[in-house]
Amino acid sequence: MSALPIDIRVPRFQLFSPRIKRLGNSTLLALSGIFIAVFLWWLGTSPFLSENTILAGFAPDACFRALLQLLQSGEIFTHAAVSLQRVLLSLLFALLVGIPLGLIVGLSRRLEKATSPLFQFIRMISPISWMPLAVMVFGIGDAPVYFLLTIAAVWPIMLNVSAGVHAVDPCWLTLAKSLCASRWETVTRIIVPAIVAHALTGIRLAIGIVWIVLVPAEMLGVSAGLGYFILDTRDRLAYPELMAVILVIGLIGYLLDLSARLFIRHFVHHRRNALN
Structure with missing residues (x-):
């Protein structure tokens, strides 16, 4: 008599239950952190602790009411769209400068030794310090803003691309040399694909720096x-709106960084699957 086949398949919900449980725990921890922060915010602006009436304008309830009004009027979306446009264009300018410069510096040891002290010196200067010079050269308007954001974003991109060039496996370079590949073919076929992850990391760091420099x-x-x-809002003494804009800035910055992290994670996962 032949044995009856035994169905050992695990229900689908049981396969994903550990992942769902971890996600639920992470969500609860994140929400608890936000709740504690809002409670401390309310406590710091509460009239029970301070008699300063100005702090009442920064209270959570007044801030959230102002935020709702800004969302309903659509005014905040206009300003956010303008800021995001400046960030994206500045990142594009930084990519056009930072990636070629990082490749050139990474490919030449002599050039790297000659320029490293200079680049590190300039990198350590706060982009805000260039404000007076930017205004004198470019005048008032969008041009100095793009200059400040671009100079803030160039360095993390350039340094990560240069580090990516140094991290390329020497075996691949030896193989390209043995196949009589030209310098251009080695750069485009081996080095550039190998440094994509480093470049993406540099872009993520640049997004964070640019978003911080954007407001000033x-x-x-x-x-x-x-x-x-x-x-x-400061000039109009509209303190609830001011606090609401601060929250919007933090939220958009968080979403930009989250999007960059998810994209990098997806790229690395897809690349590992392609190699396997």
């Missing part, structure tokens, strides 16, 4: 943007 850079006389809107 948009205080240079522009007529729109989140930085301009903060100055406008």
